[in-house]
Amino acid sequence: MEWVNIALPKGRLGEKVYQMFKQAGYACPAIEEENRKLVFENPEAGVRYFWVKPSDVAIYVERGAADVGVAGKDILLEYVPDVYELADLGVGKCRMCVAGKKDFRDDRSRTLRVATKFPRIARNYYSAVSRDIDIIKLNGSIELAPLLGLSDVIVDIVETGRTLIENGLEPKETIVDISARFISNKVSYKFKNDAIRRMAQCLAGLPETNQGGSV
Incomplete structure:
Protein backbone atom coordinates (compact mmCIF):
# COMPACT_ATOMS: atom_id res chain seq x y z
CA MET A 1 0.00 0.00 0.00
CA GLU A 2 1.11 3.54 -0.79
CA TRP A 3 0.60 5.78 2.22
CA VAL A 4 0.36 9.55 2.09
CA ASN A 5 2.00 10.91 5.25
CA ILE A 6 0.37 14.13 6.45
CA ALA A 7 1.87 16.56 8.98
CA LEU A 8 -0.80 18.53 10.84
CA PRO A 9 -0.10 21.56 13.08
CA LYS A 10 -0.99 20.96 16.72
CA GLY A 11 -3.71 23.13 18.22
CA ARG A 12 -6.98 24.71 17.10
CA LEU A 13 -5.86 25.24 13.51
CA GLY A 14 -4.79 21.62 13.14
CA GLU A 15 -8.11 20.37 14.50
CA LYS A 16 -9.97 22.59 12.05
CA VAL A 17 -7.76 21.46 9.17
CA TYR A 18 -8.27 17.80 10.08
CA GLN A 19 -12.03 18.34 9.78
CA MET A 20 -11.38 19.63 6.25
CA PHE A 21 -9.43 16.48 5.38
CA LYS A 22 -12.29 14.44 6.86
CA GLN A 23 -14.81 16.33 4.72
CA ALA A 24 -12.62 15.75 1.69
CA GLY A 25 -12.77 11.96 2.24
CA TYR A 26 -9.64 11.37 4.32
CA ALA A 27 -11.11 10.56 7.72
CA CYS A 28 -9.07 8.80 10.39
CA PRO A 29 -11.36 7.99 13.38
CA ALA A 30 -8.44 7.26 15.75
CA ILE A 31 -7.33 10.89 15.61
CA GLU A 32 -10.55 11.99 17.33
CA GLU A 33 -10.21 9.56 20.23
CA GLU A 34 -8.87 10.65 23.63
CA ASN A 35 -5.27 9.45 23.63
CA ARG A 36 -1.67 10.66 23.63
CA LYS A 37 -0.66 9.07 20.33
CA LEU A 38 1.17 11.18 17.78
CA VAL A 39 0.70 8.97 14.70
CA PHE A 40 -2.70 7.87 13.34
CA GLU A 41 -3.39 5.61 10.37
CA ASN A 42 -6.38 4.77 8.19
CA PRO A 43 -5.40 1.98 5.75
CA GLU A 44 -8.72 2.28 3.87
CA ALA A 45 -8.01 5.92 2.97
CA GLY A 46 -4.26 5.32 2.62
CA VAL A 47 -3.41 8.18 4.99
CA ARG A 48 -1.12 8.48 7.99
CA TYR A 49 -1.45 11.65 10.09
CA PHE A 50 0.86 13.02 12.74
CA TRP A 51 0.75 16.11 14.94
CA VAL A 52 3.75 18.44 15.04
CA LYS A 53 4.50 21.94 16.27
CA PRO A 54 3.11 24.41 13.67
CA SER A 55 6.52 25.93 12.93
CA ASP A 56 7.95 22.43 12.28
CA VAL A 57 5.42 21.27 9.67
CA ALA A 58 7.39 22.75 6.76
CA ILE A 59 10.59 21.06 8.00
CA TYR A 60 8.94 17.62 8.11
CA VAL A 61 7.58 18.16 4.59
CA GLU A 62 10.77 19.63 3.13
CA ARG A 63 12.88 16.77 4.55
CA GLY A 64 10.45 14.09 3.34
CA ALA A 65 9.33 12.76 6.73
CA ALA A 66 5.88 13.92 5.59
CA ASP A 67 4.64 13.89 2.01
CA VAL A 68 2.26 16.78 2.58
CA GLY A 69 1.26 19.09 5.39
CA VAL A 70 -0.46 22.30 6.38
CA ALA A 71 1.57 25.38 7.28
CA GLY A 72 0.79 29.06 7.74
CA LYS A 73 1.91 31.42 4.99
CA ASP A 74 3.93 33.25 7.67
CA ILE A 75 6.08 30.14 8.19
CA LEU A 76 6.59 29.72 4.43
CA LEU A 77 7.64 33.35 4.01
CA GLU A 78 9.94 33.35 7.05
CA TYR A 79 11.76 30.04 6.53
CA VAL A 80 11.35 29.67 2.72
CA PRO A 81 11.29 25.85 2.74
CA ASP A 82 11.88 24.07 -0.58
CA VAL A 83 8.33 22.72 -0.96
CA TYR A 84 5.39 23.08 -3.34
CA GLU A 85 2.47 25.21 -2.19
CA LEU A 86 -0.61 23.53 -3.64
CA ALA A 87 -3.61 25.32 -2.14
CA ASP A 88 -4.75 28.13 0.11
CA LEU A 89 -7.09 26.41 2.55
CA GLY A 90 -8.79 29.68 3.49
CA VAL A 91 -8.59 29.06 7.25
CA GLY A 92 -6.35 30.47 9.97
CA LYS A 93 -6.73 33.89 8.39
CA ILE A 178 -1.78 35.06 6.12
CA SER A 179 -3.71 31.79 5.92
CA ALA A 180 -3.09 28.03 6.09
CA ARG A 181 -1.52 26.46 2.98
CA PHE A 182 -1.48 22.85 1.78
CA ILE A 183 2.14 22.03 0.91
CA SER A 184 3.94 19.04 -0.59
CA ASN A 185 7.42 17.56 -0.55
CA LYS A 186 8.86 17.91 -4.06
CA VAL A 187 10.01 14.28 -4.39
CA SER A 188 6.72 12.96 -3.01
CA TYR A 189 4.84 15.14 -5.48
CA LYS A 190 6.70 13.39 -8.28
CA PHE A 191 6.35 9.80 -7.05
CA LYS A 192 2.92 10.03 -5.38
CA ASN A 193 1.55 12.54 -7.86
CA ASP A 194 -1.89 11.02 -8.42
CA ALA A 195 -2.65 10.65 -4.69
CA ILE A 196 -1.38 14.12 -3.77
CA ARG A 197 -3.08 15.88 -6.69
CA ARG A 198 -6.36 14.12 -5.86
CA MET A 199 -6.02 15.21 -2.22
CA ALA A 200 -5.31 18.81 -3.26
CA GLN A 201 -8.32 18.80 -5.59
CA CYS A 202 -10.62 17.39 -2.88
CA LEU A 203 -9.45 20.04 -0.42
CA ALA A 204 -9.74 22.77 -3.06
CA GLY A 205 -13.35 21.73 -3.66
CA LEU A 206 -14.39 22.60 -0.09
CA PRO A 207 -16.24 25.92 0.47
CA GLU A 208 -13.42 27.48 2.57
CA THR A 209 -10.65 26.72 0.12
CA ASN A 210 -9.12 28.80 -2.67
CA GLN A 211 -6.80 26.86 -4.88
CA GLY A 212 -3.48 28.52 -5.58
CA GLY A 213 0.17 27.68 -5.31
CA SER A 214 3.21 27.08 -7.37
CA VAL A 215 2.68 23.73 -9.12
Missing part, protein backbone atom coordinates in the same frame (compact mmCIF):
# COMPACT_ATOMS: atom_id res chain seq x y z
CA CYS A 94 -4.81 36.81 9.89
CA ARG A 95 -2.38 39.56 8.80
CA MET A 96 1.32 40.23 9.19
CA CYS A 97 1.44 43.84 10.30
CA VAL A 98 3.69 46.65 11.41
CA ALA A 99 2.31 47.97 14.71
CA GLY A 100 3.34 50.71 17.11
CA LYS A 101 2.11 53.22 19.64
CA LYS A 102 -0.82 55.32 18.50
CA ASP A 103 1.29 58.48 18.47
CA PHE A 104 4.26 56.88 16.65
CA ARG A 105 5.55 58.73 13.59
CA ASP A 106 8.45 57.31 11.62
CA ASP A 107 11.51 59.58 11.64
CA ARG A 108 13.40 58.47 8.53
CA SER A 109 16.51 60.39 9.56
CA ARG A 110 17.39 57.59 11.97
CA THR A 111 17.47 53.79 11.94
CA LEU A 112 14.10 52.23 12.77
CA ARG A 113 14.19 49.66 15.59
CA VAL A 114 11.92 46.70 14.77
CA ALA A 115 11.11 43.93 17.26
CA THR A 116 9.81 40.71 15.71
CA LYS A 117 9.67 36.92 15.65
CA PHE A 118 9.87 37.16 11.84
CA PRO A 119 13.22 38.83 10.93
CA ARG A 120 13.23 37.69 7.28
CA ILE A 121 9.72 39.03 6.61
CA ALA A 122 10.52 42.31 8.38
CA ARG A 123 13.85 42.72 6.58
CA ASN A 124 12.33 42.00 3.15
CA TYR A 125 9.46 44.41 3.76
CA TYR A 126 11.63 47.34 4.83
CA SER A 127 14.27 46.58 2.19
CA ALA A 128 11.57 46.99 -0.48
CA VAL A 129 10.88 50.52 0.77
CA SER A 130 14.60 51.34 1.27
CA ARG A 131 14.28 51.81 5.05
CA ASP A 132 17.27 51.23 7.35
CA ILE A 133 16.25 49.05 10.28
CA ASP A 134 17.72 47.41 13.36
CA ILE A 135 16.10 43.99 13.87
CA ILE A 136 15.53 42.93 17.48
CA LYS A 137 14.65 39.21 17.46
CA LEU A 138 12.23 38.25 20.22
CA ASN A 139 10.39 35.00 20.87
CA GLY A 140 7.35 36.19 22.81
CA SER A 141 5.42 39.15 24.26
CA ILE A 142 6.41 41.25 21.27
CA GLU A 143 3.93 43.96 22.30
CA LEU A 144 6.15 44.85 25.28
CA ALA A 145 9.02 46.07 23.10
CA PRO A 146 7.63 49.48 22.08
CA LEU A 147 6.00 49.98 25.50
CA LEU A 148 9.37 49.66 27.25
CA GLY A 149 11.32 51.59 24.62
CA LEU A 150 13.15 48.53 23.30
CA SER A 151 11.83 49.12 19.77
CA ASP A 152 9.96 51.73 17.76
CA VAL A 153 7.59 49.25 16.11
CA ILE A 154 6.89 45.53 15.95
CA VAL A 155 6.24 43.20 13.04
CA ASP A 156 3.84 40.46 14.12
CA ILE A 157 0.73 38.48 13.28
CA VAL A 158 -2.54 40.29 13.97
CA GLU A 159 -5.81 38.37 14.13
CA THR A 160 -8.40 40.59 15.80
CA GLY A 161 -6.09 43.40 16.96
CA ARG A 162 -7.46 43.21 20.50
CA THR A 163 -4.07 42.44 22.11
CA LEU A 164 -2.56 45.47 20.40
CA ILE A 165 -5.37 47.78 21.49
CA GLU A 166 -5.25 46.52 25.10
CA ASN A 167 -1.55 47.42 25.16
CA GLY A 168 -1.92 50.89 23.65
CA LEU A 169 -0.71 49.85 20.20
CA GLU A 170 -2.33 49.85 16.76
CA PRO A 171 -1.63 48.35 13.33
CA LYS A 172 0.19 50.83 11.09
CA GLU A 173 0.64 48.86 7.88
CA THR A 174 -0.32 45.41 6.57
CA ILE A 175 2.63 43.53 5.10
CA VAL A 176 0.82 40.42 3.87
CA ASP A 177 -2.36 38.42 4.45
